[in-house]
Amino acid sequence: xxxxxxxxxxxxxxxxxxxxxxxxxxxxxxxxxxxxxxxxxxxxxxxxxxxxxxxxxxxxxxxxxxxxxxxxxxxxxxxxxxxxxxxxxxxxxxxxxxxxxxxxxxxxxxxxxxxxxxxxxxxxxxxxxxxxxxxxxxxxxxxxxxxxxxxxxxxxxxxxxxxxxxxxxxxxxxxxxxxxxxxxxxxxxxxxxxxxxxxxxxxxxxxxxxxxxxxxxxxxxxxxxxxxxxxxxxxxxxxxxxxxxxxxxxxxxxxxxx
Numbered sequence: 001x002x003x004x005x006x007x008x009x010x011x012x013x014x015x016x017x018x019x020x021x022x023x024x025x026x027x028x029x030x031x032x033x034x035x036x037x038x039x040x041x042x043x044x045x046x047x048x049x050x051x052x053x054x055x056x057x058x059x060x061x062x063x064x065x066x067x068x069x070x071x072x073x074x075x076x077x078x079x080x081x082x083x084x085x086x087x088x089x090x091x092x093x094x095x096x097x098x099x100x101x102x103x104x105x106x107x108x109x110x111x112x113x114x115x116x117x118x119x120x121x122x123x124x125x126x127x128x129x130x131x132x133x134x135x136x137x138x139x140x141x142x143x144x145x146x147x148x149x150x151x152x153x154x155x156x157x158x159x160x161x162x163x164x165x166x167x168x169x170x171x172x173x174x175x176x177x178x179x180x181x182x183x184x185x186x187x188x189x190x191x192x193x194x195x196x197x198x199x200x201x202x203x204x205x206x207x208x209x210x211x212x213x214x215x216x217x218x219x220x221x222x223x224x225x226x227x228x229x230x231x232x233x234x235x236x237x238x239x240x241x242x243x244x245x246x247x248x249x250x251x252x253x254x255x256x257x258x
Contacts (some may be wrong), residue, residue: 002041002048011042025115032144049076054139056108058086061211066090067098074099082135084108088159088208089215092125092152103129106136108147109158112203121158122149154219155212162200163213164224167231169197173248174230180248198248202241206234 005011018040025031041048046069049055055073059065066087074083083105085095096102107123120140124133133149140147150157169183178186184196193200201209210232216225234240234247241247 001038002043002052004043004046004048006044008044011044015040015042021113021115028116030116030118046073046076049073049081050078052077052081054082054084054135056084056086061088061090061208061215063090063094063215066095070095070105071098071100074101074104077104080104082106082132082139084136086110089155089163089212089219091154091219092123093127096125096127102127104132106132107152107156108136108140109156111158112200118144119146119148121156122147123152123156124149125152155216159212160216160220162197163209163216164222166197166201166209167213167224167226167228170201170231170248171228173198174228201231202247202249202251204241205243206231206240206247210235 003011003014005014022031022037055077057066057069057073059069066085070083070085077083079101081104083099085092085105085107086109087095087107088109092105092107096105099105102125105125106128107121107125109121109123111117111120122133122136122140137147148157154160155163169187172178172183173180180198184193184198187193187196195203210227213225213227213231216222217227238244239246242251245251
């Protein structure tokens with residue numbers, strides 16, 4: 001497996017996080033007995049995709065950047081290579097206009113933390129070929145992931161429900177109704193949310209969440225998706241969640257790796 005990023009520092013941080021998450025997954029029994037970790041290589045250019053059978057794009061939630069990357073990757077991969085976008089809000093068929101073989105593009109939305117949450121949302125675009133969908137589902141089976149295939153629409157199912165709810169939770173804090181800790185405690189203890197919406201926001205990355213909400217607001221007109229002021233203020237201040245050490249909560253170094 002090869003991980004690609006234009007930033008060497010980001011690659012170093014990613015390797016540390018992957019090592020940490022692998023250890024946590026082993027401790028929590030999320031890795032089958034007797035399965036050794038695969039070898040991870042890194043690169044700062046997309047040239048390794050020429051030999052890939054599957055390429056997963058997981059860059060920031062900006063249409064222009066995703067479109068340009070999928071075009072570049074699509075021109076460098078061999079016919080038959082499955083291209084996966086991990087977009088959380090942009091319709092797959094909108095992005096399919098950019099790679100040279102749109103039938104090879106499919107959406108797969110992994111949930112955070114991906115080493116513990118085994119169900120993934122699979123998005124079939126209007127031009128996604130059956131062989132592409134089948135190849136992806138075969139890969140997910142190997143990865144021991146349960147997949148649910150949904151229609152291609154802004155936000156699909158998970159983001160369309162989760163992201164406005166997180167925005168509402170931030171708005172409750174902004175209005176002074178409750179603290180971030182109390183909002184999450186009530187959502188976990190009373191409504192069964194696994195981690196709480198604000199810790200989930202910190203895990204997603206508040207900048208990524210804002211980008212996704214903006215896409216949803218632009219494409220659906222839903223005012224619940226307009227990023228609230230407190231969320232925008234935190235992003236402007238660089239409080240992006242776990243990856244920066246501070247968001248709605250403050251994280252120690254070991255927590256930033258998880």
